[in-house]
Amino acid sequence: MSAHSSSSSSEITFHPEHSGGTKRIWKIFWVLSALTIIELALGYFLYATHGSLAYTVVISTKVVIGILTLLKAYYIVSVFMHLGDEVRNLIMTIVVPLVLFVWFIIAFLADGNSWKNLRNTNAGSKPYIEKAAPAPAAIEKGDKK
């Protein structure tokens, strides 16, 4: 907004400098592309090794993909949406409420997981059996998911 001084708004105290050229925008484009390609590589790794990996390896890979996604979100919001160039007051009023998601995700996914355990054990009345397939008993079960 630096190239013009005729802004209609008296609410704005100063204009952040945006005239730094397009180099940064393209740099972020390549960063986002690289992150996406890494995510896809990890996703393909999960696909190619399907069923042969330990549960913890699968979960850790998924967590890594999740962290890369959060990194992409950070770059989009901070650079493309210019939130990083705004004053601290505005940044905080947007970002702080979103912290609720931390509780939101943990509580609800834990709830879903607890439901699964209840389903598989008839509310604790029988031992948990991994991957109980609901296929009819007369039919041979395939071992693929």
Place this chain on the structure above:
Amino acid sequence: MSTTTMPAGTKWWSGGRSPFNASYGKVMMWYFLMSDAFTFGAFLISYGTIRFSVNNWADPNHVFNAFPFAGHANLPLAFVSLMTFILIFSSVTMVLAVHEGHKMNRKGVEKYMILTILGGIAFLSCQAWEWTHLITGDHAVLVNGQIEHWGTSMAKNPWGPEAVFNGQTVSTPGPIAFGGYFFGITGFHGFHVLSGVVINIIMYIKTKLGHFDERGHYEMIEKAGLYWHFVDLVWVFVFLCFYLV
């Protein structure tokens, strides 16, 4: 980062100025996007809860493995990567349009708005193909001891665990929530893309008519840009939750 130094000792909260150093419209756009983030967050978390609570959720690499004109080739992640890159690229052209707006360069804004609109239309076309492919799909599913042919819909999920029937490997019905969540969330996102394209077309026309030159600033392009980037942001998470993990 901003290179203009903030006036030292500015009293942001003593009145007479926006404590956010932004116009009313821009602050309200941010609040709208924050509330929209909670809407999408609630959808995705609800989806995650149900997915965690059942034993046999559909394997995304199995469901989304098709590509236009590739017949029955098994190409997991390929088409959705294309959609992701289309949206990232249209986000870049949008931020370039905002940049040209800062420089009061009308021709530049027009050029990048056209590219952004084309990117949005390309994404919507991809989604239309993907939905059609899923809904009109034909999968042998073992239902009550008989083979039926199912597509994916709100009522039917042919992506359950596999079983062997008469020497042939077929699916069994999967959790019914899959179609509802997939079509519900990607549909809600697709509708955001559609409205974003409409907003961008309006912005393009207003640019072409010289409305922003008369006004002396291109802030409307910035606000439309915020919305468009948000659509890209949501897709990043939809991509994660439905296709990658």
